[in-house]
Every structure is written in C-alpha cells, then in structure tokens.
Amino acid sequence: MANLEYTYIIRELKPMEGKHLDKFYELRSGVFRMKIGSDSVLIALGKRLHITKLLEGAPEPTGFVMKVRKELGGRKLKEVRQKGRDRIIIFDFGGMELVAEMFGGGNMVLVENGKINYVYEKKEWKDRSLKPGENYSFPPSDERELDGILKNLGDKSIASELIPLNIGITYVKKILADAGVPEAKKGSELAPAEKKKIAEVYARRMESLSPSVIIVGGNPADYSLFAEGEPFESLSAALDECFGVAEEGNPELKKLEETLAKQEERLRELDIEEKETKAKGDLIFERYAEVEELLSAYKKGGLAEIGRIAKEKGWNLDKKKKELEMEL
Numbered sequence: 001m002a003n004l005e006y007t008y009i010i011r012e013l014k015p016m017e018g019k020h021l022d023k024f025y026e027l028r029s030g031v032f033r034m035k036i037g038s039d040s041v042l043i044a045l046g047k048r049l050h051i052t053k054l055l056e057g058a059p060e061p062t063g064f065v066m067k068v069r070k071e072l073g074g075r076k077l078k079e080v081r082q083k084g085r086d087r088i089i090i091f092d093f094g095g096m097e098l099v100a101e102m103f104g105g106g107n108m109v110l111v112e113n114g115k116i117n118y119v120y121e122k123k124e125w126k127d128r129s130l131k132p133g134e135n136y137s138f139p140p141s142d143e144r145e146l147d148g149i150l151k152n153l154g155d156k157s158i159a160s161e162l163i164p165l166n167i168g169i170t171y172v173k174k175i176l177a178d179a180g181v182p183e184a185k186k187g188s189e190l191a192p193a194e195k196k197k198i199a200e201v202y203a204r205r206m207e208s209l210s211p212s213v214i215i216v217g218g219n220p221a222d223y224s225l226f227a228e229g230e231p232f233e234s235l236s237a238a239l240d241e242c243f244g245v246a247e248e249g250n251p252e253l254k255k256l257e258e259t260l261a262k263q264e265e266r267l268r269e270l271d272i273e274e275k276e277t278k279a280k281g282d283l284i285f286e287r288y289a290e291v292e293e294l295l296s297a298y299k300k301g302g303l304a305e306i307g308r309i310a311k312e313k314g315w316n317l318d319k320k321k322k323e324l325e326m327e328l
Contacts, residue, residue: 002168045106
C-alpha cells in the first residue's frame with residue numbers, strides 16, 4: 001500500500017474508536033488480525049493494513065501475540081491515527097499504543113508512555129533503536145507540502161522531486177500524466193504553467209479519491225484510489241477483493257483457494273517489487289556519482305571507509321546487515 005492509501009484507510013478505521021480490542025492473532029509470519037468491536041483488521045507488515053471480512057484460521061499464539069493480548073486485551077481504542085502521511089499507523093489505547101510500521105519489511109511495536117514495552121522484531125540503527133526499555137522515536141521524515149516543493153525545485157526529475165509529498169510514487173506519476181508533464185523532466189526546467197497544472201490536478205485528485213478495483217480477464221488485477229476501475233464501497237473491500245479468501249465453504253475448495261490466493265498475492269508482490277526496483281534504478285542513476293564514490297570507497301577501505309562517508313553525510317549504516325540508508 002502507498003502512503004496515500006494508508007491516509008485513506010484511517011477514515012475507514014475511525015468508527016472503531018471507543019470500542020474494545022477483543023482478539024489478536026498472528027496468522028503467519030508478519031501477518032496479524034485483530035478484532036476491535038465487531039470489525040477485524042488485517043495487518044500484513046510492510047504490505048497492507050485494512051478492515052477485512054475474510055477470515056483465516058490462526059495457529060497457536062506466538063510470544064508477541066501473548067504479550068499484546070496481555071497488555072491490550074479488553075482495552076478501549078482511544079484513537080487511531082497516521083504519523084503525518086508516513087506509512088506508520090498508531091492504535092492508541094490510552095497510555096499504551098500499538099504502532100504498526102508499514103515501511104520496508106514492516107514491524108510492530110508496543111509503546112507504553114513513550115517507552116518500548118515490546119517489539120515484534122528488534123532492530124537498531126545509528127540514531128534509532130527498537131528494543132524493550134528504549135524510548136520510542138519515529139524514523140526521520142522528509143514530508144513536505146506541494147507549494148513548498150514547487151517553489152524549490154532542483155535538478156532531479158519532477159517525479160523524484162515530488163516524492164516528499166508522501167502519497168506514493170505510483171500516484172505521483174499518475175498526477176504528472178494527468179497534468180501532461182513528463183515524469184523524467186528536471187524540476188528546475190518546469191514552466192510556471194506546468195507547475196500550476198500539477199497543483200490543479202493534485203488538488204482535484206485529492207478531493208475526489210474513490211476506491212476501485214481494476215478487472216482484467218474477469219479477475220481483480222489491481223486497485224486504486226483514482227477511480228480507474230470498478231467502484232468499491234471502501235478501500236478495505238477493494239483490498240479484500242484483490243487479496244482475500246473467505247474461511248467458508250468446502251474444505252478442499254478452501255484449501256485450493258488459499259493456495260491460489262497466496263500465488264496471486266505473490267504475483268502482486270513481484271509486480272510491486274519490479275516497480276520499486278525500477279524506481280530504485282532511476283534513483284541510482286540520478287545519484288550515480290555518490291554510488292560510484294561508495295563503491296570505490298568500499299574497494300579501498302571496506303565498511304570502515306563506508307562508515308566514515310556515512311558519518312560525514314549523516315547517513316545510517318547498519319554494519320551487521322551491511323545496509324546503508326541514504327537521505328533522498
């Protein structure tokens with residue numbers, strides 16, 4: 001799910017406020033279902049979060065599930081909110097929060113009065129740690145409003161310049177297409193009329209969000225908030241249509257349907273990965289000089305040299321996982 005889709009899903013989760021958490025399950029690794037009031041919420045870490053009417057059986061509870069049940073079972077949901085337009089959803093139970101971090105591979109954190117009570121997967125970066133007992137802090141965000149972005153465009157492609165809108169690159173590209181502005185055009189080369197058109201299309205699109213499912217060959221192939229296919233009453237229903245399998249009917253048929261659903265979900269994941277890979281490739285091309293510098297540094301001095309450069313530029317280097325987070 002894109003950032004904009006999480007923003008939209010908050011509208012659908014709001015009626016749960018004031019109701020109590022009844023059940024919490026881990027269906028499989030990183031995929032959870034919790035029941036608040038009469039509604040069930042599916043949380044597939046790093047992928048999607050929405051109300052679902054399609055239920056799966058749950059295995060024996062894991063340690064994380066037992067902890068959540070102990071701390072939150074029977075508690076009233078005070079508020080559900082998004083952190084800005086980031087892919088972070090907070091279920092606030094008053095003094096205790098369940099934070100779903102939906103970016104990257106995803107994670108889930110129990111936060112009590114600002115401190116981490118329990119975490120699904122312990123992680124640590126240079127300036128952020130997800131471990132019990134540590135203060136919980138959100139990852140840094142470069143979110144900006146459209147007016148500010150358009151007033152300070154640089155030499156990156158306009159598609160890259162608009163990433164800080166935090167709506168998702170797919171929606172950014174659709175807005176540019178509607179505005180008739182090539183996504184690869186440098187931001188600094190945009191004419192005033194093109195900036196105005198982008199602002200007009202953005203405002204119109206944000207005011208007319210409408211969930212839909214794109215049908216190909218009689219089967220759901222994708223979903224969108226830009227009303228590009230068959231309209232659905234909610235984004236949750238559209239996501240159920242694209243991903244879910246109900247826990248009903250003939251057991252053998254159900255087993256086959258579950259297998260098919262997993263295959264379809266994997267196909268969609270691969271499609272998303274392909275798009276993300278292309279986006280990453282575009283970004284590497286734009287920052288080729290920095291990438292080349294890093295490769296050269298690694299050949300000369302290994303991770304130690306990379307660490308020195310990362311420190312100078314304020315990037316996060318996880319030496320254990322050999323992962324480097326660069327600012328966009």
